[in-house]
Amino acid sequence: MTFHTDEHGNPVYCDKHTRIIGGEEKPYPVQLIKLRDGSAKCPMCEREQRNKEIEHETEEWRRRMDQKVLSMYSLIADPTLKEATFSTFQSYNHEDERNKRRMMELVKQVRAGAVMNIFLTGESNAGKSHLAMSAIKELNKRDAEGYAKSALFVNSDALMRRIKNSFKDSSERLTEAFAIELLTRVDYLVIDDLGAEVGDTDNENRAANDFIHRVWYGVSTGRQGKFTIVTTNLSGVALTKLYDKKVVSRLTAHLETVKFEEKQKERKGRTAPALSF
Incomplete structure (x- = not known):
């Protein structure tokens, strides 16, 4: 030199x-x-x-990884949901259209900085999971400056099964600690079909066991102040019987609800979430 x-x-x-x-x-x-x-x-x-170039490269990598969390770690019970968007949601009646528009408006509010949790409630096959996935995909998109926030979609029953599997299979990466950390860390989370992990959905006197309580307690505690979407077939009364009141209170803080109240009967004819191709 x-x-x-x-x-x-x-x-x-x-x-x-x-x-x-x-x-x-x-x-x-x-x-x-x-x-x-x-x-x-x-x-x-x-x-x-x-050093500035390295910081920029690191930030670009982090942005890409944040955007990939949705595809890498989501637990989706119905594979057709992977294609779900607001544009593919088929409205069969005024309630469907109203709920879709409400979800789209709530997504805009969240992107603008609003703090809320959303519960989509109603009977099975109403389209709750489709709208939840559509919302999380919109929120996972990069903004005008190229930033993307992390998002995750997890089916409650699939989540608990994977965690339980880690108790006996050392190769299972989704341990209880990792699951709670992952669900807590992401910016946007969908908990799909809350209550299904407990089983026997027709028994209103059932209650979640200690293991399920422990997981949801950790997740709900860590997500205070963050945005969470929950889809469920259960009423508010049923949820309070099923889970610890602190869990329910935290998940329903700053609550916005989207309700599918119309009886299914023959309407929609869905055997899977509403998709139009």
Whole structure:
């Protein structure tokens, strides 16, 4: 390495840098180095520029990974939901259309910074999971500045089965601790079909066991102040019988509800969430 000098042989310094000495910020001149092409550069300026590039590359990687959480870690019971969007949601009546428009409006509010949790309630095959997936996909998109927040969609029964599997299978990555950390960390979360993990959905006197309580207690505690969508076939009264009141209270904080109240009968004819192709 050759240091750069002027025509008189005197060292040439870069005077852009400072250093804390004795608690005070003082000038810290750095001598330029001479390159093979005859030009001169400050080694500290070069290092600072490279650090900025590394930070930028790291941030780009983090943005890509945040956006991929939805596809990498989601637990989806119905594979057709992977194609669900607001545009593929088929409205069979005014209630369907009203609920779709309400969800689209709530998504706009969340993107603008509103704090809320959304419960989609009603009978099976009403389209709750489809709207939840549509919302989470919209929220997972990059904004105008290229930022994407992390999002996750988990079916409650599939989640508990995977965690239980980790108790006997050491190769199962979705342990209880990792699941709680993952569901807590993401910016946006969908808990699909809450209550199904307990089983016997027709028995209103059933209650979640200690294991299920422990998982949802950890998730609901860690997600306070974050956005969560819950789909469920259960009423509010049934939920309070099923789960610890603290869990229900935290999941329903800043609550917005989207209700499918019309009886199914022959309407919609869905054997899977509403999709139009």
